[in-house]
Amino acid sequence: MNDTQKILQALLADLDIAVFLCESRTDTQVLVFQPIGMLPDWCTWFLPVPVFTTESELSLPELTEVFPYLDVFIPDAEALWREALWRDNQTTRLNSGLWTQTDNEGKDQQLEAIALKIRDKDILVLVNLSQTYGERQRIYQRAREIALVNEQLIYQLNQKQRRLQSLLVEKLHQSPDLTNLDENIRDCASAVLICKPDGEVEVMNRALVNIYKVTNTGDTQQQSLLDKWLKEAESQYPEIKRVVDTGGYWEGEFESRNDMGETIWIRLAIGPVLDDRGALMHYICIANDISSFKKSGDEIKKLTDYDFTTQLPNRRHFWRKLTKLIDHCMHAKSHLSIIYIDLDHFKRINDTLGHHAGDYLLNTIATRLARCIKQEDFIAHLGGDEFAIILPKVRLSADLNKIATRLLNAINQETRIEEVSLNINASVGIASYPKDGLDATTLMKRADLAMFQAKELGRARFQAFHENMEYDFSKKVQLENDLHKALNENQFDLHYQPQVCTGKDHYLRMEALIRWEHPTEGKVSPAAFIPIAEDSGLIQEIGHWVLKTACATAKQMVRRGLNVVVAVNVSAHQIKHPDFQNLVETVLKDNQLPAQHLELEITESILMQELDMAVIMLKKLRRLGVSISLDDFGSGYSSLNYLKQLPVDILKLDRSFIHELPFNEESQKITTSIISLAHGLGIKVIAEGVENQDQADFLIENNCDYMQGYLFYYPVTSDHIISVIETLSPSQPP
Numbered sequence: 001m002n003d004t005q006k007i008l009q010a011l012l013a014d015l016d017i018a019v020f021l022c023e024s025r026t027d028t029q030v031l032v033f034q035p036i037g038m039l040p041d042w043c044t045w046f047l048p049v050p051v052f053t054t055e056s057e058l059s060l061p062e063l064t065e066v067f068p069y070l071d072v073f074i075p076d077a078e079a080l081w082r083e084a085l086w087r088d089n090q091t092t093r094l095n096s097g098l099w100t101q102t103d104n105e106g107k108d109q110q111l112e113a114i115a116l117k118i119r120d121k122d123i124l125v126l127v128n129l130s131q132t133y134g135e136r137q138r139i140y141q142r143a144r145e146i147a148l149v150n151e152q153l154i155y156q157l158n159q160k161q162r163r164l165q166s167l168l169v170e171k172l173h174q175s176p177d178l179t180n181l182d183e184n185i186r187d188c189a190s191a192v193l194i195c196k197p198d199g200e201v202e203v204m205n206r207a208l209v210n211i212y213k214v215t216n217t218g219d220t221q222q223q224s225l226l227d228k229w230l231k232e233a234e235s236q237y238p239e240i241k242r243v244v245d246t247g248g249y250w251e252g253e254f255e256s257r258n259d260m261g262e263t264i265w266i267r268l269a270i271g272p273v274l275d276d277r278g279a280l281m282h283y284i285c286i287a288n289d290i291s292s293f294k295k296s297g298d299e300i301k302k303l304t305d306y307d308f309t310t311q312l313p314n315r316r317h318f319w320r321k322l323t324k325l326i327d328h329c330m331h332a333k334s335h336l337s338i339i340y341i342d343l344d345h346f347k348r349i350n351d352t353l354g355h356h357a358g359d360y361l362l363n364t365i366a367t368r369l370a371r372c373i374k375q376e377d378f379i380a381h382l383g384g385d386e387f388a389i390i391l392p393k394v395r396l397s398a399d400l401n402k403i404a405t406r407l408l409n410a411i412n413q414e415t416r417i418e419e420v421s422l423n424i425n426a427s428v429g430i431a432s433y434p435k436d437g438l439d440a441t442t443l444m445k446r447a448d449l450a451m452f453q454a455k456e457l458g459r460a461r462f463q464a465f466h467e468n469m470e471y472d473f474s475k476k477v478q479l480e481n482d483l484h485k486a487l488n489e490n491q492f493d494l495h496y497q498p499q500v501c502t503g504k505d506h507y508l509r510m511e512a513l514i515r516w517e518h519p520t521e522g523k524v525s526p527a528a529f530i531p532i533a534e535d536s537g538l539i540q541e542i543g544h545w546v547l548k549t550a551c552a553t554a555k556q557m558v559r560r561g562l563n564v565v566v567a568v569n570v571s572a573h574q575i576k577h578p579d580f581q582n583l584v585e586t587v588l589k590d591n592q593l594p595a596q597h598l599e600l601e602i603t604e605s606i607l608m609q610e611l612d613m614a615v616i617m618l619k620k621l622r623r624l625g626v627s628i629s630l631d632d633f634g635s636g637y638s639s640l641n642y643l644k645q646l647p648v649d650i651l652k653l654d655r656s657f658i659h660e661l662p663f664n665e666e667s668q669k670i671t672t673s674i675i676s677l678a679h680g681l682g683i684k685v686i687a688e689g690v691e692n693q694d695q696a697d698f699l700i701e702n703n704c705d706y707m708q709g710y711l712f713y714y715p716v717t718s719d720h721i722i723s724v725i726e727t728l729s730p731s732q733p734p
């Protein structure tokens with residue numbers, strides 16, 4: 001073994017990962033996996049017999065037998081390796097996400113697979129994250145145990161103090177001159193002080209001297225002890241003086257200082273001794289040093305109140321703090337605001353770069369956010385990609401806007417992880433006490449609602465809560481319930497909008513657009529219900545229905561000799577479904593529709609959310625023979641740079657540019673540049689939302705391939721589309 005191999009070996013052992021080089025056997029068409037370095041123990045525990053050696057090779061069936069989850073992952077990984085989705089020597093990777101698998105010893109292991117293409121090498125990495133999880137669990141468990149023990153000990157101490165109090169009161173009643181008391185308290189572990197109502201010391205024991213490291217046992221020093229305790233406890237317990245002065249029983253714990261000036265925590269009970277007529281004779285004070293409990297309590301607090309990844313206060317800590325501050329505001333008649341931050345598309349980072357990269361990013365952002373706020377503010381990491389800040393003194397919207405802008409800018413600074421440069425954004429919601437809510441739950445709910453609205457409005461922005469949001473939200477919940485019924489009760493219909501060709505084409509094109517006739521609300525726009533269907537998961541069923549219906553209509557037209565292409569809108573959630581390709585294939589087969597008559601329309605933002613995955617799926621779909629169009633091009637991420645890697649046939653220019661044609665110079669330039677760039681890459685262009693002749697003239701003049709809009713046709717029902725399509729001449733410009 002040479003030095004480099006030794007270093008690699010040590011590195012792998014340190015990282016606790018299993019690495020395989022993947023080669024394809026041309027004779028068998030089967031992938032073989034050759035372990036690089038020794039495999040870690042957890043990996044070999046999955047094997048029935050220890051067959052791994054550094055030189056051994058594993059064939060695909062063997063590896064997928066050992067880790068059945070790889071069955072699903074390997075085809076995608078293979079596509080990544082085979083189709084060289086890597087550019088200019090950059091590394092490309094695909095993460096499987098975590099899965100749990102039970103090893104031969106019956107232990108659950110949390111595993112993640114990563115497919116990597118490094119230069120020309122195909123690498124499969126298996127990472128075991130169980131240790132990190134285990135460590136976390138152990139720490140929390142230990143914290144719970146310490147907390148439990150502490151609680152029990154404090155309880156026992158209380159009982160002991162109370163028993164001693166009543167015993168001493170009894171003794172004092174039996175012999176009011178304090179004789180024989182000494183022997184009851186001399187060797188007692190609790191510190192005991194019996195004093196007159198004015199604080200003058202009558203009896204004290206050795207434990208008190210020890211706890212307070214008393215050097216001067218003269219009267220003057222001891223006389224002030226009761227006074228000292230009252231003063232020390234007063235900031236935490238404002239009632240203590242009143243209770244003691246009026247002869248009440250008091251107990252509690254607070255920070256005190258011994259005669260050496262050291263800080264100690266004591267638990268103190270002060271009880272009165274009254275004579276037969278109810279007059280105050282003595283005070284009995286019993287104190288215990290609880291500093292060691294407090295110390296482990298602080299440790300517990302650190303473990304249970306702080307987030308493991310960012311070291312910021314966690315959700316539990318945040319709620320306690322918020323409740324306490326609201327209480328304070330209520331009494332002081334003051335106000336506070338909360339800022340709720342949710343990172344945009346954070347999951348994408350975890351999925352593509354791995355959990356370690358995600359944790360690194362969270363840490364970086366936590367540090368940046370903490371730098372943006374004042375000392376009196378409170379920041380917490382609520383978990384996942386959510387942070388929250390309490391601003392105890394801020395209420396004016398101008399100030400809140402300034403702070404939110406500062407936070408957004410801090411988040412959006414460039415972060416470099418490995419070789420990748422990231423610019424993450426966040427959606428931010430704001431709510432204030434008492435304007436938006438009088439308790440922590442309402443306030444957080446409303447800040448969350450405002451954050452949600454910021455997401456809906458396009459992310460990377462902040463939004464303050466206003467009352468309408470709650471109404472909008474309940475309306476959405478209602479629509480979601482109704483959507484469940486809509487499919488079963490045939491409330492959906494599909495309309496079609498023809499797309500006209502500006503040059504020569506032998507296809508007649510149209511876009512399928514879903515319509516919903518709600519039984520009480522009337523027509524509900526797809527722009528309103530598609531996002532709800534996406535959030536609730538219903539989009540899979542609805543999307544399936546749209547695909548089936550559109551293909552059936554297209555087949556009817558093909559049968560009549562019409563050479564049509566029907567474009568079907570596909571949501572991000574459908575594309576991400578691993579079965580989507582099979583579903584499209586089945587629908588085409590069931591309708592006996594040749595694939596060239598179907599086009600799938602996806603939005604630009606889908607691609608950017610999970611670029612590698614989406615590209616793999618689009619390539620699979622294209623292999624079936626369907627064409628792909630990219631909707632709303634230019635409206636979102638608009639990176640012309642990635643266009644050359646995308647397997648698309650058609651770009652749909654976003655209607656916002658067309659709307660401003662032909663007079664807005666910027667829109668002119670964008671439109672003409674996109675058209676020429678697309679043509680340069682062999683991609684055709686459709687302009688959407690064409691509403692007047694000036695726009696059409698400009699687009700024809702600048703070689704736009706197709707146009708769609710109310711100038712030509714509104715979407716028409718399925719009953720009418722055939723007759724409309726029949727009037728379209730495939731080779732004539734409008």
Ligand SMILES: Nc1nc2c(ncn2[C@@H]2O[C@H](COP(=O)(O)O[C@H]3[C@@H](O)[C@H](n4cnc5c(=O)[nH]c(N)nc54)O[C@@H]3COP(=O)(O)O)[C@@H](O)[C@H]2O)c(=O)[nH]1
Nearest residue numbers: 513514526527530546569570571631688689690691709710
């Ligand atoms: N996932 C799915 N999404 C769908 C489906 N059906 C529709 N949609 C998406 O909903 C959004 C709103 O659609 P809709 O209200 O149907 O509006 C479409 C056209 O009616 C409208 N249009 C067409 N011409 C013009 C015009 O000249 N001016 C103008 N203001 N609007 C016009 O544009 C919408 C089509 O847009 P696009 O898809 O971007 O080409 C919309 O985002 C739909 O995509 C579905 O089945 N599944």
